Amino acid sequence: MKMYYEKDTDVNLIKQKKVAIFGYGSQGHAHALNLKDSGVKEVVVALREGSSSIKKAESQGLKVMSLSDAAAWADVVMILTPDELQAEIYKNHVEQRMREGTSLAFAHGLNIHYKLIESRKDLDVFMVAPKGPGHLVRSEYQKGGGVPCLMAVHKDSSGKARDLAMSYAACIGGGKSGIIETNFKDECETDLFGEQAVLCGGLVELIKNGFETLTEAGYPPEMAYFEVLHEVKLIVDLIYEGGIANMNYSISNTAEYGEYVSGKKVVDSKSKEKMKEILKDIQSGKFTKDWMEECKGGQKNFLKMRADLAKHPIEEVGKKLRDMMPWIGKNKLVDQSKN
Numbered sequence: 001m002k003m004y005y006e007k008d009t010d011v012n013l014i015k016q017k018k019v020a021i022f023g024y025g026s027q028g029h030a031h032a033l034n035l036k037d038s039g040v041k042e043v044v045v046a047l048r049e050g051s052s053s054i055k056k057a058e059s060q061g062l063k064v065m066s067l068s069d070a071a072a073w074a075d076v077v078m079i080l081t082p083d084e085l086q087a088e089i090y091k092n093h094v095e096q097r098m099r100e101g102t103s104l105a106f107a108h109g110l111n112i113h114y115k116l117i118e119s120r121k122d123l124d125v126f127m128v129a130p131k132g133p134g135h136l137v138r139s140e141y142q143k144g145g146g147v148p149c150l151m152a153v154h155k156d157s158s159g160k161a162r163d164l165a166m167s168y169a170a171c172i173g174g175g176k177s178g179i180i181e182t183n184f185k186d187e188c189e190t191d192l193f194g195e196q197a198v199l200c201g202g203l204v205e206l207i208k209n210g211f212e213t214l215t216e217a218g219y220p221p222e223m224a225y226f227e228v229l230h231e232v233k234l235i236v237d238l239i240y241e242g243g244i245a246n247m248n249y250s251i252s253n254t255a256e257y258g259e260y261v262s263g264k265k266v267v268d269s270k271s272k273e274k275m276k277e278i279l280k281d282i283q284s285g286k287f288t289k290d291w292m293e294e295c296k297g298g299q300k301n302f303l304k305m306r307a308d309l310a311k312h313p314i315e316e317v318g319k320k321l322r323d324m325m326p327w328i329g330k331n332k333l334v335d336q337s338k339n
């Protein structure tokens with residue numbers, strides 16, 4: 001697979017465009033600030049009336065517009081509001097207002113791939129999807145690096161969509177760590193699978209079940225927390241910088257032997273079968289259909305599951321222990337008062 005870097009792109013293309021970033025959440029703040037710092041002079045954040053993010057964006061030196069005004073003003077509209085609201089925002093504020101021949105962009109393929117948005121014919125439609133949480137898209141950029149990005153073109157009415165998408169990807173930091181060209185379908189399906197089976201779903205259940213196993217056996221919750229949550233980061237850092245063997249080099253031989261013989265008992269062939277089922281539901285569109293129905297019903301189950309997790313003993317003991325480690329909070333990636 002071919003990787004593209006800054007040198008393979010024309011970084012100036014996006015700098016000459018008027019870019020409207022819809023939303024100032026996890027991805028929104030990162031795209032807006034990285035583009036501005038990369039030299040895009042006309043970046044505007046588009047927010048709904050009365051949004052609590054207006055202050056946050058303005059305090060970072062960004063101009064704010066209403067959703068409709070920004071859609072009419074921009075050469076590039078990047079939609080970075082929650083996936084489940086994008087179709088409505090597109091219909092109510094964007095579709096009728098974007099100027100002819102401008103570009104509609106996304107950081108995830110869900111709305112286009114599952115046809116929740118059918119974009120206007122004359123528009124270019126592309127995607128620049130950072131492979132990391134928005135707060136890291138910003139913090140890695142500030143360190144002089146960047147988060148790798150997937151780039152895809154869904155519709156190229158102008159014949160220039162690909163070059164502009166590459167330029168955008170480079171200017172939010174993807175040009176430092178690598179840009180992969182793909183399509184909306186593959187980005188969308190692999191992204192949903194990754195977050196459900198491994199990164200968020202799989203990992204959180206692994207941590208919770210490990211914590212419960214230890215505490216139910218009578219071990220103190222504080223010990224269990226350090227063992228199965230706090231240390232995840234320390235281990236993942238080693239995998240991140242040098243792969244699995246790099247982590248195995250640092251841990252003891254006892255830990256490494258345990259990894260080989262016990263890991264497979266926890267995540268076994270049945271787990272892999274489950275992963276395949278998850279992937280099938282993503283590919284068939286069932287997952288997205290269910291999620292959109294959940295949203296139409298006011299997200300009742302979703303909000304209940306969020307509330308239940310907040311009450312889990314691992315979150316309670318974790319808060320207490322992290323308060324004793326102030327250096328962790330000092331360098332926090334997520335500061336909800338700012339982004």
Ligand SMILES: NC(=O)c1ccc[n+]([C@@H]2O[C@H](COP(=O)([O-])OP(=O)(O)OC[C@H]3O[C@@H](n4cnc5c(N)ncnc54)[C@H](OP(=O)(O)O)[C@@H]3O)[C@@H](O)[C@H]2O)c1
Pocket residue numbers: 022023024025026027028047048050051052053054067079080081082083085089107108129130131132133134135
């Ligand atoms: N989160 C990630 O790290 C990540 C990674 C890769 C791709 N993506 C993709 O990036 C996109 C954005 O995700 P996100 O997690 O960054 O979103 P998010 O943080 O949940 O977005 C929040 C922003 O959207 C605004 N918003 C919410 N409802 C709105 C409405 N009805 N009208 C107008 N604005 C509204 C919020 O405005 P207020 O301030 O007014 O509440 C806020 O500024 C999604 O397509 C997602 O799949 C996300």
Ligand SMILES: [Mg+2]
Pocket residue numbers: 108191192195
């Ligand atoms: Mg995702």
